[in-house]
Amino acid sequence: xxxxxxxxxxxxxxFSGYITSFVIILIILFxxxxxxxxxxxxEIEEGYVIAVNKSNPINVLNAEQIKNIxxxxxxxxxxxGGRDEKIVVFRLESIDKYFTKExxxxxxxxxxxxxxxxxxxxKGIIAFVPSQFITDKFHGKLLDxxxxxxxxxxxxxxxFPTATPSAQFGFIPLITGTLWVSFFAILFSLPFGLSVxxxxxxxxxxxxxxxxxxxxxxxxxxxxxxxxxxxxVVIVPLIQELFNLPVGESGLAGSIxxxxxxxxxxITISEDSLRNxxxxxxxxxxxxxxxxxxxxxxVVIPFSMSGITSAVVLGIGRAIGETMAVLxxxxxxxxxxxxxxxxxxTIPATIAAELGEAPAGGAHYQALFMLGxxxxxxxxxxxxxxxxxxxxxxxxxxxxx
Amino acid sequence: xxxxxxxxxxxxxxxxxxxxxxxxxxxAFSYFIVLILFIILGFIIxxxxxxxxxxxxxxxPENGMTEGGIWPAIVGTFYxxxxxxxxxxxxxxxxxxxxxxxxxxxxxxKIIRVMTNNLSGIPSIVFGLFGMALFVKYLDFGDSILxxxxxxxxxxxxxxxxxxxxxxxAIPDSFREGSRALGASRLQTIWHVILPMGLPNIMTGLILxxxxxxxxxxxxxxxxxxxxxxxxxxxxxxQCMALPYHLYVLATSGTDMEKQLPMAYGTALVLIVIILIINIxxxxxxxxxxxxxxxx
Numbered sequence: 001x002x003x004x005x006x007x008x009x010x011x012x013x014x015f016s017g018y019i020t021s022f023v024i025i026l027i028i029l030f031x032x033x034x035x036x037x038x039x040x041x042x043e044i045e046e047g048y049v050i051a052v053n054k055s056n057p058i059n060v061l062n063a064e065q066i067k068n069i070x071x072x073x074x075x076x077x078x079x080x081g082g083r084d085e086k087i088v089v090f091r092l093e094s095i096d097k098y099f100t101k102e103x104x105x106x107x108x109x110x111x112x113x114x115x116x117x118x119x120x121x122x123k124g125i126i127a128f129v130p131s132q133f134i135t136d137k138f139h140g141k142l143l144d145x146x147x148x149x150x151x152x153x154x155x156x157x158x159x160f161p162t163a164t165p166s167a168q169f170g171f172i173p174l175i176t177g178t179l180w181v182s183f184f185a186i187l188f189s190l191p192f193g194l195s196v197x198x199x200x201x202x203x204x205x206x207x208x209x210x211x212x213x214x215x216x217x218x219x220x221x222x223x224x225x226x227x228x229x230x231x232x233v234v235i236v237p238l239i240q241e242l243f244n245l246p247v248g249e250s251g252l253a254g255s256i257x258x259x260x261x262x263x264x265x266x267i268t269i270s271e272d273s274l275r276n277x278x279x280x281x282x283x284x285x286x287x288x289x290x291x292x293x294x295x296x297x298x299v300v301i302p303f304s305m306s307g308i309t310s311a312v313v314l315g316i317g318r319a320i321g322e323t324m325a326v327l328x329x330x331x332x333x334x335x336x337x338x339x340x341x342x343x344x345x346t347i348p349a350t351i352a353a354e355l356g357e358a359p360a361g362g363a364h365y366q367a368l369f370m371l372g373x374x375x376x377x378x379x380x381x382x383x384x385x386x387x388x389x390x391x392x393x394x395x396x397x398x399x400x401x
Numbered sequence: 402x403x404x405x406x407x408x409x410x411x412x413x414x415x416x417x418x419x420x421x422x423x424x425x426x427x428x429a430f431s432y433f434i435v436l437i438l439f440i441i442l443g444f445i446i447x448x449x450x451x452x453x454x455x456x457x458x459x460x461x462p463e464n465g466m467t468e469g470g471i472w473p474a475i476v477g478t479f480y481x482x483x484x485x486x487x488x489x490x491x492x493x494x495x496x497x498x499x500x501x502x503x504x505x506x507x508x509x510x511k512i513i514r515v516m517t518n519n520l521s522g523i524p525s526i527v528f529g530l531f532g533m534a535l536f537v538k539y540l541d542f543g544d545s546i547l548x549x550x551x552x553x554x555x556x557x558x559x560x561x562x563x564x565x566x567x568x569x570x571a572i573p574d575s576f577r578e579g580s581r582a583l584g585a586s587r588l589q590t591i592w593h594v595i596l597p598m599g600l601p602n603i604m605t606g607l608i609l610x611x612x613x614x615x616x617x618x619x620x621x622x623x624x625x626x627x628x629x630x631x632x633x634x635x636x637x638x639x640q641c642m643a644l645p646y647h648l649y650v651l652a653t654s655g656t657d658m659e660k661q662l663p664m665a666y667g668t669a670l671v672l673i674v675i676i677l678i679i680n681i682x683x684x685x686x687x688x689x690x691x692x693x694x695x696x697x
Contacts, residue, residue: 006588010503016492017499020562021516023555027527030534192430199427212431214684219438221609221676223616225645229652229669230441233662260437293420314522321524323619324645328653348526348619355530355623360538372530376523383522387515 031376035369037361038153042145043166044128046362050165051119051127051140058082060144063152066166069126077124090118090127116140128165148363153370159334159345161354161364169367171374173336177344180337181251181326182319185258186312192259193266193315194308200267201274202296220264228328231257236329243341249331252340257325262315269314273307274300310386317382321375323348347371442673449670452663458671461631466651467660471668476633477546477641478615478675481625484550484637485614489557490607496558497565497603502591521559525619528556533623547637549625556620557610564606568599601690605683612679616672618645644672 043063044050050066052058058080061069068074070089077085092111095104099114112133119127119140127140134142148169156170196216200209235256240248277300285295301308331343332353351368358364460470496517504510532552542548572595580590596603618626627640628650634641651665 002586006586009588013495013499013503016495017504017513019492019496020520020558021513023558024516024520024523026535027523027531030531030539031527034530034534192434195427195430196434199424199431203424203427204431212435214680215435215438217684218677218680219434221612221616221680222441223618223645223672223676225616225618225649226441226445226669226672229648229665230444232652234444263434291416291420293423294416297423317522321522321526323524323526324649328649348524351526351530352619352622355533369530369534372527376527379522379524379527380519383519384515387518391511 027376031369031373035366035373038169038363038366038370039148039150041148041363041366043148043152044143044145045165045167047130047132048128048165049131049134049145050143051115051125051129051134051138052143053119053123053125054139054141055123056082056085056141058143059141060146062146063148063166063168064156064158067158067160067163067168070128070165085124088122088125090122090125090129092129092133153367157336159350161358161367167363169363171371173334174345174347174350174371175374176336177251177330177334178320178346178348180340180344181254181258181330181346182316184251184255184340185262185319186316188255188259189262189266189315190312193263193311194270196263196267197270197274197308197311198296198301201271202292202300216264216267219260220268223324224261224322225324225328227257227261228325231325231329239341245341247331247343249329249343250341251330251337251344254326254330254344254346255340257329258319258322261322261325262319265318266311266315269311270304270308273304273311276307277303306389310390313382313386317379320346320382321348321379323352327352347375351375445666445669445673448663449666449668452667453670457667462629462664463631465656466629466664467657471642471644471647471664471671473630473633474642474644474647474668475671477627477630478644480546480634480641481549481553481621481643482611482614484546485554485557486607486611488551488554489561489610493558493561493610494565494603496562497569498591498596500562501566501569502587502595517559517562520555521563525556525617526622528552529620529623531555532620537624543638544623544625544627544640545638546625546634546641549621549641549643550637552620552624553614553617556617557614560610560613561606564609565599565603568602568606569595571602572598601686605687608679608683608686612676612683615675615679616645618643618649621646644668644675648672 043066050061056077058077061080065074065080069080069087070091072089074080075087077083077087090098092115095111095114095118098118104110104114112135115127115129115133116135116137116139119125119138125140153169154171156168157172158168158170159173160168196212200212204212231253236248236250236253238248239245239250239253281299281303282295285299286292290298326346327349330345330349332345332349333343334345334350335342337344351371354364355368358368457470458475459472461473462471463469500510500513504513529552532548532555536542536548536551537544540548576594576598577590580594581587585593621643625640625643626646627642630640630642648665648668651661651668655661
């Protein structure tokens with residue numbers, strides 16, 4: 001009886017041991033499962049078609065071109081490689097500009113015929129209409145509706161997920177925004193983080209260290225939404241005033257907040273690695289007449305370089321994944337950043353801000369899950385690399401000793 | 402100073418000066434960070450303390466969240482903390498025990514450890530996406546306390562596993578050997594010797610995990626958090642309000658910013674106080690038990 005009971009408990013322990021691996025596999029499965037349909041979506045909104053005049057030589061337009069046509073950035077078909085013909089944009093809402101109430105019918109029963117007529121008559125027309133109005137005897141030409149392709153998403157420079165007729169799911173502005181903020185965040189926090197780590201492990205007395213340690217732990221414990229709130233009410237107005245900007249929400253505000261948030265990670269990990277430097281090496285250096293400071297920067301820091309590097313990399317990982325604080329202070333404009341003082345938008349902030357409004361199962365929803373996949377892959381690669389490097393380092397150290 | 406070796410005569414002075422300069426800079430940076438923390442805390446306490454009243458703590462939000470209190474959000478946060486604890490504490494501790502006491506195969510342990518560290522590095526918003534896909538949609542819990550707690554529980558697992566493992570690792574092998582030599586089984590050794598010894602450190606880890614859970618917003622955005630809910634949730638399948646999400650809502654959306662801002666300061670203060678209390682308890686616990694260990 002006792003054996004059976006112990007066996008059961010041992011199996012439960014074993015199962016628990018595997019839980020994290022199991023969860024990671026589940027995360028991968030579900031993210032890909034939800035995001036997977038993205039490339040099966042059509043470029044044009046579901047239930048709609050885009051029609052042009054039969055004499056128009058153009059058969060295919062990509063999502064960006066369609067969007068620019070309907071935003072009236074292209075005004076002539078020859079800009080798109082067609083004939084010299086002015087582009088006439090037609091949406092269902094503007095049908096009453098072309099036809100009278102009588103022509104449309106009392107209950108709009110003649111709408112299909114009117115659409116047919118306008119597409120057949122105007123040579124430069126491009127019409128975005130629900131597919132239900134397109135009959136068999138349609139006199140226009142329907143543009144090929146391609147699937148959203150990989151390049152458009154991962155190399156696309158525009159993120160307009162709710163644009164009609166053709167939503168833009170370019171990840172480039174979001175990815176660059178994320179990397180931009182994280183890079184500057186680490187740039188700001190590295191000198192501070194490293195100094196504090198050196199101070200705590202090498203210089204400070206036991207009492208000072210015992211004072212600093214809980215402070216850094218507390219800094220780590222403050223919720224990101226509180227950092228975001230603080231950034232919003234203090235740092236953002238400060239930046240606005242200092243640089244005389246129209247809005248203070250900017251990449252700079254995000255970087256500063258993220259820099260503060262990345263500090264605990266950088267400090268604790270690099271302090272640990274500085275501490276791991278063997279006593280004998282320090283003593284050898286001191287015995288050669290080096291001062292404490294010379295020992296630190298010529299012996300201790302080079303020895304701990306791998307630990308410091310992993311601290312930096314993990315700090316970047318933390319900054320890349322941070323959501324709430326960034327969402328609150330960066331202004332969330334989906335543009336490729338060119339300066340730190342402009343609003344920008346990161347991947348996590350985009351997911352947090354838009355998932356609530358995206359209809360489940362739609363292209364937008366799937367694009368947001370695809371962003372989640374990107375985020376997951378970035379952090380997974382970072383963590384696994386760090387893991388690999390540190391385990392290699394400790395292995396080498398073991399060999400040497 | 403003896404200058405027989407070819408050092409410049411002021412070498413000692415110079416190197417001492419550069420050392421002093423470097424150490425001054427280091428200590429200045431360190432205290433600057435302390436200053437940052439105190440500025441953040443001080444600012445929120447200063448702005449928020451005037452808002453705190455009996456009605457603010459124990460009232461419901463009224464009038465488009467410009468008046469009233471935050472009681473539903475406080476209760477919601479505690480529900481989420483308890484819910485995630487019920488799920489993650491046992492599994493996390495058992496996982497830690499397995500890793501330290503049972504797993505013998507080097508590669509398996511290595512893989513599990515890499516996975517655990519990876520899980521702790523996954524951004525919280527990805528947990529939110531995952532929780533929404535699995536718990537809300539696939540298992541059909543809907544936006545609920547259950548879905549939110551499970552998501553938060555997964556998020557805090559790595560922290561619990563790691564602290565448990567470290568706590569157990571600190572126990573000398575002689576205790577295990579002594580117990581086994583007396584004829585106790587592996588499980589009896591763990592239950593009667595190892596766990597009681599590791600408990601203080603494990604508990605510190607658990608409390609810190611609770612602190613992390615109480616402040617997370619991104620994972621509950623799509624799994625549980627309600628924008629506005631004047632009454633308390635009735636079952637685990639209801640949505641609930643939560644302090645961090647409430648703070649986010651007050652600070653970024655809404656109709657009357659002027660009147661909402663004081664409420665936001667108050668909410669931030671309550672949240673910070675909860676985190677502070679949790680941190681202080683964890684630190685006291687650690688100190689108390691380490692003193693006790695020293696006395697033995």
